[in-house]
Amino acid sequence: MLYIRIAELNICIENKYDYLEKLCREYTIEKPENVDMTVSVSDEQIAQEMSIAETEVTAGYAEGVCAYREICKRLPVEFGAYLFHSAVIEYGGDGFAFAAKSGTGKSTHIKLWRRRFGEGVHVVNGDKPILRFENGKLYAYGTPWCGKEGWQTNTRVPLKALCFLERSAENRIRRIGADEAVMLMFHQILTPQDLETVDSLFPLLDKTLREIPCYILGCNMSEEAAEVSYNGMK
Amino acid sequence: MKIKKGFVAKEIAGQYVVVALGAASKIFNGIIKLNDSAKFIWDMLSEGAEKTEIVDALLAEYDVDKETAERDVDAFVAQLEGANILE
Known part of the structure; x- marks a missing residue:
């Protein structure tokens, strides 16, 4: 027990x-x-x-x-909380969640942030943070389940942005609307199995999409990727 | 034509998405996003409407010609059939 x-x-x-x-x-x-x-x-x-x-x-x-x-x-x-499959980092008091298909380079991108911005970058959870609204603010929470690198911190951070990663030769970031983000978000959550879950989860996703800006980052493996990523979302 | 039991269309941030619940999730494991007219057709299919009824309703609701409405319904129905969502 x-x-x-x-x-x-x-x-x-x-x-x-x-x-x-x-x-x-x-x-x-x-x-x-x-x-x-x-x-x-x-x-x-x-x-x-x-x-x-x-x-x-x-x-x-x-x-x-x-x-x-x-x-x-x-x-x-x-x-009123949900699992969001992503890597969440904290920098300057802000939380940034990075989501991607496995093998896209989520971990690499986070390493680039650490290389570019130094020790001030903390990984809250490398793979499976829990998102939860507290007093109207969305927080990402660390949990023991955090992917193969074992990156996690027992803490929480208010989320500033959700970022969906894609590989790209050039580094570029663009803000996306709910029309694009909703499908991308769905790939990162546990698919609801019953109506009760749908009726609780959908309003949470709705609130998330209305309050947290979402981005698509096309990135390569250079340090500039972290720079473009941060400047696009800060 | 009718949508099978277990498929629900719900709104998130102005977007309609369809998910499969219970037994339906065994046939369809994913998500579909519906635009306005697709949601309109979906709702009618949920009630078991026939193609002619749906086309007539589209003509009354949207500024489209009959040919376009028929083509839209056929395309959407084919998509749903492909995903094994229609009875």
Whole structure:
């Protein structure tokens, strides 16, 4: 049994394997007075996850993946939050979320920011942050689930922009409207499986698109890419 | 013609998108964005309207000629059939 706090929620995970305890060590809390959510993963779910994984994974790892999916599935309906598959960095107090198809170079782009702007650039989460509105502001929260680089910080940052990355010979950035952004956003969330989730999630996506500017960045692997990226969104 | 059960069209920031829920998500795993006229046709198909009814309604609602309206309906229906969304 494990208690963690992510996105200001106290979560109890009834884990079977140690992996989750190691993964979540920076987010672990003492047994809290109120538990917002309890999740457990069945042996069937673990076996299913192991069978579809692209590489060979341990049962503990599979349990971790399933536990996070269970948590994230419940976020829209129960807590007005959602998983947004992206890398979120913080620079100068502002959060920037970068989303891309895997292999496009999200991690590379973040390394370029660090090279260009130095130690002031912090990765909040490299792959699977949770987004949540607090007092009308959209925050990205760090979580233990953060992609293969293991980039995460147990913190939150107000989001200033959403940026969809594409590879390009030249570096260029352009602001996009909801007509383009809505489809791109959909590829980065857990597809809702029931009407209740749709009815909670869609207003959150709506609010996000109305309040947070979205961009498409065509970028290469030069330091100039970070410069164009930041100047376009600051 | 009728949209299968489990497909819903909902608005996000002025954009209509269709998602598949429950059993429907096994046939169609993705998302479709609808423009105004596509949303108009979609709503009629949800009620099980026939092509002639939809064309007539389009002519009444939009400033289009019959030929264009028919072509639009055919193209949209073909798209939905291709995605296995129509009964």
